[in-house]
Amino acid sequence: MAHKNQFQLLASRRFLPFFLTQFLGAFNDNVFKSALMVMIAFRLAADQANALNNLAAGLFILPFFLFSATAGQLADKYDKSLLIRRIKLAEIGISLVGVVALVSGSNSLSLLVLFLLGLQSAFFGPIKYAILPQHLRKSELVGGNALVEMGTFVAILGGTIVGTILSGASNGGNEWGSSWIGGLIIAIALAGYLVCRAIPKAAPPVPELQIDLNPIRQTARMLREAAKTPAIFYSIIGISWFWLLGAAYLTQIPSFGKNVLGGNEPLVALLLCSFTVGVAIGSLACERLSGGRIELGLVPLGAAGLTYGGIALSVIGGNLTPLTEVSLAAFWNSPGAQSFLLHLALIGIFGGLYIVPLYAMIQDRTDKALRARVIAVTNIMNALFMVISAILGLIFLTLLDFTIPQFFMVIALMNAAVAVFVFNRVPEFAMRLLIWLLSHTMYRVKHQGLEQIPEEGPAIIVCNHVSYVDALLLAGAVRRPIRFIMYKPIYEIPVLHFIFKTGRAIPICSKQKDPEGYEKAFVEIEQGLKNGDLLCIFPEGQLTKDGELGPFKAGIEKILRRTPVPVIPMALRGLWGSFFSHKDGHAFTTLPRRFWSKVSVVAGKPLDAAAARAETLREQVLGLRGEQR
Known part of the structure; x- marks a missing residue:
């Protein structure tokens, strides 16, 4: 240990x-x-x-x-x-x-x-x-x-x-x-x-x-x-x-x-x-x-x-x-x-x-x-x-x-x-405190396979999206600073917005809703990878509403075509049913019922950009997650 x-x-x-x-x-x-x-x-x-x-x-x-x-x-x-x-x-x-x-x-x-x-x-x-x-x-x-x-x-x-x-x-x-x-x-x-x-x-x-x-x-x-x-x-x-x-x-x-x-x-x-x-x-x-x-x-x-x-x-x-x-x-x-x-x-x-x-x-x-x-x-x-x-x-x-x-x-x-x-x-000090408190009060976070994440150089993490605190738990588990590519409405949530902005997260929404913002996000993603950053994307594009892993959107493939880098599949286990997930209705609508609950962060072997198709990545993440939602 x-x-x-x-x-x-x-x-x-x-x-x-x-x-x-x-x-x-x-x-x-x-x-x-x-x-x-x-x-x-x-x-x-x-x-x-x-x-x-x-x-x-x-x-x-x-x-x-x-x-x-x-x-x-x-x-x-x-x-x-x-x-x-x-x-x-x-x-x-x-x-x-x-x-x-x-x-x-x-x-x-x-x-x-x-x-x-x-x-x-x-x-x-x-x-x-x-x-x-x-x-x-x-x-x-x-x-x-x-x-x-x-x-x-x-x-x-x-x-x-x-x-x-x-x-x-x-x-x-x-x-x-x-x-x-x-x-x-x-x-x-x-x-x-x-x-x-x-x-x-x-x-x-x-x-x-x-x-x-x-x-x-x-x-x-x-x-x-x-x-x-x-x-x-x-x-x-x-x-x-x-x-x-x-x-x-x-x-x-x-x-x-x-x-x-x-x-x-x-x-x-x-x-x-x-x-x-x-x-x-x-x-x-x-x-x-x-x-x-x-x-x-x-x-x-x-x-x-x-x-x-x-x-x-x-x-x-x-x-x-x-x-x-x-x-x-x-x-x-x-x-x-x-x-x-x-x-x-x-x-x-x-x-x-x-x-x-x-x-x-x-x-x-x-x-x-x-x-x-x-x-x-x-x-x-x-x-x-x-x-x-x-x-x-x-x-x-x-x-x-x-x-x-x-x-x-x-x-x-x-x-x-x-x-x-x-x-x-x-503000990074306050941001890290909030992340540390979350991962040491509401959850007992266990790690598996995180040594497979490169210690330096550009790479992208792909992960399932279960709750509003997924990014915070990943940031608290991975040693390297992570820049998150996230759905813009989540990026703008009060309090969390402060954390995501301090961590230089990249907000993105659909091309139909905001074509200019969509293209701007991809430019920022490309520049971040050229600078050697570690990025993370939730390819489902939204939080799961039924606990199951949704289809992965093609945005990850577009990123890799523009900037081929290694891709690390990861999975979050045990967050479905938490206060921050959509189980039994919308998140935040009931009082928290779970404290100090077990959550796992699991990483798989990195894939080359050429092999990292959206469906392939989904299968990898699903295998890492297993039956524990």
């Missing part, structure tokens, strides 16, 4: 060495960063510590602005596995300098190391997501991205906790704390280098690329390229917005746990664990909920959940009272604590559902010659939005004197506004 792919990948050389490499790198960054910030907090007065910690955060993120554009170009020009090995060698050198910084207690040297770690991350970022489509099949992209997102957040949390604990031991007067931190980061860097040597080669898509060292010019160029495909451009905005939300929660949760609830480090760790575990669960759930395909319908679902979770967290958090006893047991037993943890986890879960399909879609739809550079621009935007997150925190929490729960409410409502804006600009 497709949903097992993400776990099978962990046993594959195509994925496991890369997964471990990125996990160890993220873990190492956060061990050093958290250790440094805790040490600064204990070494200096509060005002000096706050200023230096803010400087440290800025130095870590600065390289993303300065070098991501160059990093993206290098990832498109050179073998990515070679670049990874060189980056991991540099990490060993940085770790050695980091040990000297920690042992000597030099803040300036520590800040330099933090800048170098940010620089390394900036160069690794474009490779991290651009290498996945080269080593994974399209059906594995969602699972691969899910594991990477899960691993990243677990590494961030684990590194933060380990760095905090070890630095705390050092600040307590135990020299072994700094020694353990130094030894650990060197050991992890060495392990990362050894593991990365097993990453298979990833040939550069544009070896002749001329490097432009001007980050502003290169970033602007790539943003213009991304804007040519609105779905990619607004997905970049959506991803960056998620990092703004994540930065806001991860930044304020420690302060909320210590200063509002009066808790200690274990309580803060528990709160961060809830969020991180949620992200891991949501990321891994994407594979099962999407059936291994890049399901954009999960993105609006995730956005709605993020807004709900943020509002609930604000209300619950605003009613929590400071602890009278500083312990995890006291917090767990306090009113509202378990609900707060649950909704913190829910934010993470919906965040995983939101972010994984967006990354997978960018990887899949971006021209492979531009992929790493577009991802580099995504990283720049991520960094920019995280800076905006810090500014928003400063404005609302310091200047406007909002409480942290009130700030959670603000960003939750802002999330709703951003989601409406993005989904309005790219």
Whole structure:
């Protein structure tokens, strides 16, 4: 089954060495960063510590602005596995300098190391997501991205906790704390280098690329390229917005746990664990909920959940009272604590559902010659939005004197506004959500033989026509986008019209009713096939009124004479008698009586255009459908 792919990948050389490499790198960054910030907090007065910690955060993120554009170009020009090995060698050198910084207690040297770690991350970022489509099949992209997102957040949390604990031991007067931190980061860097040597080669898509060292010019160029495909451009905005939300929660949760609830480090760790575990669960759930395909319908679902979770967290958090006893047991037993943890986890879960399909879609739809550079621009935007997150925190929490729960409410409502804006600009997200909801509520859709549909190139699907939602169920089952050729009155049905128009359906009616529209439809069909589209036609020309398969009209033969392409016969089983079919009268005239009913989508072997006569195709579809109407 497709949903097992993400776990099978962990046993594959195509994925496991890369997964471990990125996990160890993220873990190492956060061990050093958290250790440094805790040490600064204990070494200096509060005002000096706050200023230096803010400087440290800025130095870590600065390289993303300065070098991501160059990093993206290098990832498109050179073998990515070679670049990874060189980056991991540099990490060993940085770790050695980091040990000297920690042992000597030099803040300036520590800040330099933090800048170098940010620089390394900036160069690794474009490779991290651009290498996945080269080593994974399209059906594995969602699972691969899910594991990477899960691993990243677990590494961030684990590194933060380990760095905090070890630095705390050092600040307590135990020299072994700094020694353990130094030894650990060197050991992890060495392990990362050894593991990365097993990453298979990833040939550069544009070896002749001329490097432009001007980050502003290169970033602007790539943003213009991304804007040519609105779905990619607004997905970049959506991803960056998620990092703004994540930065806001991860930044304020420690302060909320210590200063509002009066808790200690274990309580803060528990709160961060809830969020991180949620992200891991949501990321891994994407594979099962999407059936291994890049399901954009999960993105609006995730956005709605993020807004709900943020509002609930604000209300619950605003009613929590400071602890009278500083312990995890006291917090767990306090009113509202378990609900707060649950909704913190829910934010993470919906965040995983939101972010994984967006990354997978960018990887899949971006021209492979531009992929790493577009991802580099995504990283720049991520960094920019995280800076905006810090500014928003400063404005609302310091200047406007909002409480942290009130700030959670603000960003939750802002999330709703951003989601409406993005989904309005790219209606495909809303369309895919409607399709996903239909195929996961009213029907249990089973697939058979869909692997026989070509993954690329022009082709036509012919299928029986049983209900008003046939096109939606086919679109939800087939991995490739389908352009439907459909009877014009069905195309114009309210609500469905929005979906069909967004999916670039081609309306058609009889030549007698609209000769001009009839010919225009055939021109559009011919052009679509020349562009390599996958089209679908219901050759009966109308919904069945008795459940039987009607005669196929000659329009399919006319299409194939003008543009000979392979034809895939398909059949829908189990829809006759549903709310959307004409059984016992017209559709929609009675209340729905069937929910979660079994429906099958079955595909047969492709036929050559020369053999695809209307009657032959009807026999093929009838055989696939069988007795199950």
